[in-house]
Amino acid sequence: MAQASIASVRGLVQVLQSIRSHQKLPCAVTFEPDTGLSLRFLDGGHAMQSGISLSISVFSSFQAPASITFFVPLSILLEAISTVASSMPHEIHLQYPGPDSSLLITTTEDASARTSICSYAKVATLAHHDLSSLDDMWDLQDACSQVILSGLLLREAIEDLEWTNGEVEFVLKRSPMHFALQSIKQQSLEITFPVHALDGFSCHAEEVRASYKYKHLKAAFTHVAQKEAWSAKIAISSRGVLRVTHMLTLAGGGPLAPLEAQPLLGTLTSQGHAQRTCVSKFVILPHEEERDGFCGDDD
């Protein structure tokens, strides 16, 4: 049996909302004894994968004797956690397998609270699905271009690009350093990011261009509810596959588990910051008209 307790209930809900989807499709939940809890989700069009990684350090307690993976509908999982967490409990507990092989979610109030309310939810699990890893869509052998910048800027840019209602093109230029997003239809919008905001910029070619469907970018950038600035890394492979990594901070919570080593984006962070950080990742295939004809409608 795998169990995990987390005190940062509000933070957990916010992080899970960053990969929310209206599609009633399964997501894979994995308890890893070494690395913590992860969720993976593949959208209906098989053009985007999303996932969350919560390291052991963000939990107040974590037990997983072996690697356990089960499947639950993502939308129902998020709804269940949001519902039991709506009363802002002291802690939230996840346990698998629960009764009838379900995922059991329970909450406990603070010992000093005047009322003691225990809420619980049982989420029925699904049969095993063949859900590939996020990294399977990303070929490590491919050369890639990458840049690290503020997630707030990216979210604002993607929200503005909804205006054109068209595909969004990422444009990176090596010299002079240039990163922009543009969408061209009857009306067009181009958003250029300030050079001083671009960290770790590298471009594998003189100019790199790749287009993606707006709905995938909206899912990857605009569902992060965090108000404080966070770092986001964008990488585009030579085949045009886009990988987005958000370093999110869990808000609230009580005492933390002992700090573990956190290789986060190759940068050093403060110990307290590392403990509260989780990773939200998206991999998006480029938009090509031939793919649309082959794969059909995502929805």
Next chain:
Amino acid sequence: MSVRFTLVDRQLKLLKHGLQSLQKIGNELLLEALPARIVLRTINSSLSAYLSVTYNADFFDSYDVLDCTVVQAGLLMKHVLSVFRTQKVSKILFDLNTASCKATITLHCENGLVKSYKLPTMDSEILQATVDKQQFAVRLTAETAAILRLLSSFHAGLEEVTIVALPDGIDRPVHVNSFIDPQKGHVDKSLYTSVQVEPTETFLSYVNSADEATDVTVNLKDFKAMLSLCENLGTHIKLCFDSPGNPLVAEPHFPHAHGQQDVDYEAELILSTLLESHGGPAAEAAAAGARAAAAGLWAAPGGGDLRTPGGAGIYQVDSPGGTNVPTVLNGSGGPVGRTSGRSAELGQSPALAMAGRSFPGATVARPSSAAAGQSRFARDESRQQQGQDPVPAPGQQQQQVQQQVQQQQQQQQRSRPSGLIDDGSAWRTTNTAGGGQQVQQQVQQQQQPVGLNPLGGDAGPLPEVSWDDEEMPDREEAVPEAIPDAVPSSPPMDPLPTSTLAPGAMM
């Protein structure tokens, strides 16, 4: 041909407020850039409201009109306003190039993002309205907040209000009343509000040079567009109106400006008004008293012409391509309508008048993309565009007027709205006798050959007319032929009772 300008800081907010107010009137932004200024205009789909906001060249950080003397283009309002959704913008660059049919708006945001919007332009007809406000009888200036407080007395769903100006000497001579369209029904069930205002206590200035009561009925939502602009600009508001059928003009009044040169932007809202008077019992009482005092001064020539002074006709406009089209002339050979010092440098633009409502003296051109409205004040757009004779058959006119008679008679039979203070006065007899006779005369007019009464209320779209001198008197000589017959035969009204409200108080 292109126009470019840049904006920073305070100008950004002012431009945004202007665009937001324009959006409340129409869906299409008509832009006209001249070397000295840029004018943003819009008109609503029913052609009953026209708003223009003018920014002088000094308003901008930099302003250039290149390769020509005037640039004209149309833009979709929602596209332009979507540019201003971004908060915290440090600078805006606007570049409109008619050759490429694109407007490029570049935003430099405080967070470092540079957003470049490219909007397609539309080929729209030039729009311009000129009104001689100085000839209007009633002119008032008020704090915007005072007008907003006054209008807050009316329920939120009210569509139109009637502003009544009684002659000097009457206590609280300005009334603002709800107007409920009897054609829409529910007259008896609607909330009726009347606010009586003491000008000296509410307005900053008030002038009424009319000898008798006058009133105008305007759309409240359109009027509030100018109020919100004045509120955002931090200015007072100035209103000018005259008589039913003549437009109401509203514009910001800058309290600290000493002249036109102190202000680098201005705005003007022209609202059409109902042709019929809806002044209510107080206005009719005042009118009856004035007529009784001035008995013998009015003559009633035959024909019962109900046209408002100034008249109007069908106009056509100069297209952006510069083709000349004929304008309809009045009897003196000049363009119909009074002019003011606000005529554009391009000269008089002929206008379209509207059945039921008109802009006598105001010339307004309709953009080609404006949709034909179905309001009772709209013209038959499709027939006009096709160049067909827009005049309905005489049989149809007869039917319409007979319907009017029936509606009037039904209205007269209704009891007066509840909640109104019972002063035992005008609800007794005035509406019954006068209204019916007035409409009977209208029926007679409609039986006359087409073209003699283009402003016959809701009788239908205006025909193309040519005006003879005899049919087009000057304003000073205007003789309301029907009015003496419309005077009720009832005895003079008792003076209105003193209200329990404090002077200048608002309901």
